[in-house]
Amino acid sequence: MSMALTELDRKIINTYQGGVPICENPYAQMAQQLDIDETLLLERLAYMLDSGILSRFGPLYNIEKLGGAFCLAAMKVPSERYDAVVELVNGFQEVAHNYAREHKFNMWFVIATESRDSINDVAARIEKQCGSRVYLFPKLDEYFVELKLQA
Amino acid sequence: MSASHAAQIIDDSNNIQVDDIDRRLIMATQAGLPLVPRPFAFLADRLNLPEQDVIQRMQRLQDIGVIRRIGVVPNHYRLGYRANGMSVWNIPDDKVSEAGKKIGALPFVTHCYHRPRCLPDWPYNLFAMVHAKTHDEAMQLVDQIADLLKECDHGHDVLFSTQILKKTGLRLL
Numbered sequence: 001m002s003m004a005l006t007e008l009d010r011k012i013i014n015t016y017q018g019g020v021p022i023c024e025n026p027y028a029q030m031a032q033q034l035d036i037d038e039t040l041l042l043e044r045l046a047y048m049l050d051s052g053i054l055s056r057f058g059p060l061y062n063i064e065k066l067g068g069a070f071c072l073a074a075m076k077v078p079s080e081r082y083d084a085v086v087e088l089v090n091g092f093q094e095v096a097h098n099y100a101r102e103h104k105f106n107m108w109f110v111i112a113t114e115s116r117d118s119i120n121d122v123a124a125r126i127e128k129q130c131g132s133r134v135y136l137f138p139k140l141d142e143y144f145v146e147l148k149l150q151a
Numbered sequence: 152m153s154a155s156h157a158a159q160i161i162d163d164s165n166n167i168q169v170d171d172i173d174r175r176l177i178m179a180t181q182a183g184l185p186l187v188p189r190p191f192a193f194l195a196d197r198l199n200l201p202e203q204d205v206i207q208r209m210q211r212l213q214d215i216g217v218i219r220r221i222g223v224v225p226n227h228y229r230l231g232y233r234a235n236g237m238s239v240w241n242i243p244d245d246k247v248s249e250a251g252k253k254i255g256a257l258p259f260v261t262h263c264y265h266r267p268r269c270l271p272d273w274p275y276n277l278f279a280m281v282h283a284k285t286h287d288e289a290m291q292l293v294d295q296i297a298d299l300l301k302e303c304d305h306g307h308d309v310l311f312s313t314q315i316l317k318k319t320g321l322r323l324l
Contacts, residue, residue: 026184060221062218098315101312139264140267
């Protein structure tokens with residue numbers, strides 16, 4: 001997929017993966033730090049959002065702090081049943097993300113529910129419908145600092 | 152770990168005080184911050200609140216960690232990071248915190264979590280997402296992690312994603 005990422009775009013991405021000021025005129029302050037016009041900054045952000053270079057611009061919420069429960073889960077799905085199981089698992093509204101991975105554990109998904117007890121209920125229902133054991137990998141601790149990929 | 156026991160040990164750092172106005176503010180901004188010169192005034196107008204109230208609430212949400220950060224969320228794939236490997240490590244339990252902090256600080260690791268093993272099928276207790284432009288480059292980065300861990304690495308594996316089967320927006324509230 002072709003895309004035009006200017007040097008300025010790279011600088012914006014590399015400078016503002018966090019740290020946008022919370023004040024009356026955040027873009028003016030950011031523009032000043034980048035040594036450009038506020039209008040140009042707004043234009044580049046809009047361009048990068050429209051073209052899909054950015055999936056979002058704004059606050060990244062830690063939804064776990066708002067209550068609710070999240071749990072990574074995995075299954076070993078036989079290849080002949082894979083497509084059918086994808087459909088069953090994706091049919092659960094509690095399943096937020098689902099990835100195919102090259103491994104004996106070949107399906108990895110996130111269960112998101114209102115409460116911790118519901119995680120077990122959903123896992124049990126998925127097991128029953130799919131006929132494969134659901135392995136749960138709840139987060140015990142996290143160590144990442146922040147997103148820091150260079151553009 | 153069986154399904155019936157896992158949820159009991161999910162991290163218990165919840166119970167943050169967020170009121171209805173905060174929730175409306177979160178709903179209004181979860182898709183993004185308005186691209187206008189005074190974005191908080193714009194939001195204030197929509198939510199029928201004073202601009203300063205919106206600014207103070209956003210600052211508080213950031214201070215208490217409900218907002219992790221405010222900024223760009225790049226699409227990894229569009230930046231050329233097309234090899235996304237979930238590296239998984241078997242680390243002695245008494246070393247996992249130290250190892251996690253080291254790995255989480257690496258520039259190419261975006262997420263690093265301690266999770267339970269599921270013995271005997273799954274011996275790994277540390278998960279680190281590695282983003283690279285190619286498969287080979289990702290494997291080199293995993294080797295770098297192994298070098299860093301030295302004798303704490305009691306075995307590891309890398310799971311590359313082959314397809315996104317589902318990705319829904321987060322249902323916040």
